[in-house]
Amino acid sequence: MYQPPHFREERLEIQHALIRAHPLGLLISSGEDGLLANPVPFLLDAAAAPKGVLRAHLARANRQWQALAAGQPALVVFQGVDTYITPSWYETKKETGKVVPTWNYAIVQVRGPVRVVEDREWLRRQITALTAEHESSRSEPWAVTDAPEDFVEAQLKGIIGIEMTIETIEGKWKVSQNRPLADRIGVTAGLAAEADPRAAEMERLVRAYGGIPGP
Template sequence: MLYNPPHFRENDRAVLVAHIARAAFATLVTQGADGPIVSHLPMLMRPDPAPGGALIGHVARANPQWRASDLERPALAIFMGPHAYVSPSWYPGKPEHGRVVPTWNYGVVHVTGRLVVLDDPDAVLDIVERLTNVHEAGFEHPWKVSDAPADFVRAQLKGIVGLRLEITAIEGKMKLSQNRAAADRAGVVAGLESCDEPASAALAGAMRETGSGG
């Protein structure tokens, strides 16, 4: 269960899907006989075949998660977005009354569903091609799976197993200072933009996009 106060809760599915596409990289958590099993992997959202859509990805065949997980229990994919420390010194009220404390702002989406293991070579190839096409799209000369010799690709596919997470629920939490006054939110954005860190700049952009940055 995600602790998700109402002022941070994001219910717009389009926003959640866009967050998943931007984050692209998931923490996949399943349950096994000895407790939680965790992998970190790129996952891509598809509008089918499950009614709520599905995530696809793959893991190494040597990774025990696909064998050891209880597939009758829900799996969880976590997509972490921009996050950064928020200094109390960025709030305009700090010099006046000092009643401010540090916090951490972030965006995250939790996707819950039924995990399906795909060990058919054609199904695994389809997943690899879809992931590759998405992540190569921004390059001037995108690499395609078909650029490699077919026998080499088939040999490589033997080392991985496909996964499909059939979605039953998506929950988003965007903790972007919505619980603060407008002046405080503007101060946080300015503070983040003053930091020489890509993550801070990305978080400031997210706050502006959502109207949390003044």
């Protein structure tokens, strides 16, 4: 990943937080037919290895697991918040006019070897943990055990597990740090005026990484 130094985010806890907040990763690997890519919801176990372990499952009908079973390493891309940034928000536009649009974003890329898991109990634990992670905040959380046991068993036969031990992890937070202070302030004001939850989240990041106090 292209990484200008001022956009690099190397704090593991921040990288992990983005993965947890945006767990639908793009799993990329190579196979006999070339590159393969599939969106997959991952569960992060930060304590299982120095940089963490990712666990997920694929449909057995998805041929990507067969390429991974051949010992192929993989790349997983986790996309955080992203927003278009208009140069109209920059103070520099008024001063020189020498400005162009850009796109702000936060992203994490993870690489490592992938182990394919066919063990039924591992798969049950994985889907139980993944479900609990995303149901726990609901007033009436659904659990795997709410479904009939024979139905769950039939579903387990149709999936296969994957586990990646993270070897390398890169974070890139491109959130206007490279702009002059007056431009960064203009970006936060512009984002604050947008009726979009993504803009509100990006405003928070621009303030945090740009040294701008909150309103």
